[in-house]
Amino acid sequence: MLPILDRYLIRKFLGTFFFILAIVMAISVVFDVSERIDDFLESNATFWEIITVYYGNFVLYYGNLFSHLLIFITVIIFTSKLAQQSELISILAGGVSFNRLLRPYFISATILVIIALLLNHFVLPMSNKARIDFHVEHLWNSFKIRENNLHREIEPGVIAFAESINLEYNTAYRFSIEKWEDGKISEKIITDRAIFNPEDSSWTLRYVTHRKFFEDGEESLRREISLDTLIPVVPKDFGERPEIAATLGYNELNEYIEKEKLKGSDQVVFFEIEKHQRTSYPLATYILTLIGVSIASRKARGGIGLHIAMGFVIILIYIFVMKVSTVAATNAGVNPLISVWIPNIVFLILAILLYSKAQK
Template identity: 35%
Template sequence: MKILDWYILKRYIFTFLMMLLLFIPIGITVNLAEKIGKILEKNVPFVEVAEYYYHFTIYFANLLFPLFLFLSVIFFTSKLANNTEIVAFLSSGVSFSRFLRPYMIGAGIVAIFALALGLYLAPRASQGFNEFKYTYLRTNNNIQQTKDVFRQINDNDYVYVSSFNPKNKIGQNFTFEHFEGNELKYKIFANNIRYLEDDSIYRLTTYHKRKFVDGKEIIENQRRLDTLFSFDLEDLTPVEYHAETLLYHDLIKFINKEKARGSSNIGRYEVVKYKKWSLPVSVFILTIIAVAVSSIKRRGGMGVNLAFGIAIAMIYVFFDKVFGVMAEQSDFPPIVAVWFPNIIFGILAIYLLYNAKR
């Protein structure tokens, strides 16, 4: 590797790390200022607070590192352009593609780091981050009901509730179906179901049971019934962030299991899966855009490049969030939602690179 490659590569890595070290403490400070009241109110042990912010650091870095990388490349490349160093490189006979090579090497290093972060480090950090938040930082008013929960418990049993409140452990419009082969053996209805934690049983109100024996239908009715079921409370209260806490091979197994159960959150889970691969690819795309935008010396100096870069970054975040929500809350294909921003910005990168070469 030549002197030019080492020079740019060191600036690439160093500026990116400095950007992380600059913004992560700011993120921790803002978060602590917002949460300190609840932390003091609930007397959270210092060790747990410290562990939470360790997880928060990894979670925050994984969430926003493509933007930090993008801004850091614009920053140091603009400095090279303002100092006419890029002009000197290109005037010495170095082609623009050759000038871009150390950037791609740096992007490759960061992409490997991003892949390891997404596959191994971020899931554990997400679990610690979310468990602390749900344990200490959420108020009762923020606990939302799960709606339209339909689950296949095993090969024979299916359960449905129109809504379930995790606070008081009460579900509405409960249905339980038991099959043997393709034949429905019995079906249970109840206006509501409540989990009694002290006794580890379920209480059904306005209970009805339709049982089929030898082609005959037997109906049972009770005002209230305490009973046991083959499902767990977690089957009625699926945790939204659970997919984020799983290592990749566990995530694949979890998604396959949830598909078999008929979960309504498959889109959310698959968005998490595809993002583990799309984020490393976005490193290369954003690097190319940043170099193409900032390698030209402009009259407004570095400020113009940074302003343009921030605008592109905000548009990228907008596309990423909007299409992610569409996949989570509708039938929009998750793989399209996750990769669409990369495709659009990949085309933009090719266009800007072509103009920069000219």
């Protein structure tokens, strides 16, 4: 049985957190409804589907996504209130050490971390699939691949290139396939236009140039106006919505990353970031909890307002560092594992410094 002090602080922690979470999610839903009301009216989604499928999963996803930041605000608010009412001073003066005071905070944080980890790795992928399926069916326009000069390794040593893809017409422009053996190109097929036939998964190539390269340096050249062939790739393989990462379970995500690496996909980094964030975000709760207690436990002349302002400044800095590190992974080639954990490492150092100066 936990001591009275622990039960009191845990009740304060969890009660304040879920109250703030409910308020933030209610406000988020109101803003989202006002933004999407026209889309809902134009879609064929029923009111029940909008409430249960869309907003049920909307609250689950965004509530969990920002939970570690809301936990930080929670700690700031209720700890600052305890400090302003001199309750913390009484507790510390009564012989309770600051380290002992942290115990109920970290018990509460652990409960929320476990919930977040279970949601991230097991529950949310299914929830996100339902939410994104709703988007695809009722809200999103048809998916378009806007990138140019795309390439995929469709088989070991076989690489497909496309200057551009039009999914609406299942057509790849300036399409080519290269076959490589022992580091040398052995065959290349170039076509002005390749049309995918969904009925039998075949491709129709228009204005084809077929070149073969031999070991003696000779090559053969053949041209055809039209050629029907089977190629183990479909147009959508050249581009996926990044949101699909959120619909994959842990094992599925690992398998998908390995498959995309074999294809030479430049989208791999987004999926690796998603994989690592599922663990790094919940564990940031411990760091932000320590920062929150260290800041708010000291009675300040500015009161709760000053502590909340400091909390929001720290959150903004955390989000900024998180965004910069993510961009470093996607655009500068930084390892996704390192980039995802950089914000936690930076703020762990800050947490230790603030803890050393906290009111003991």
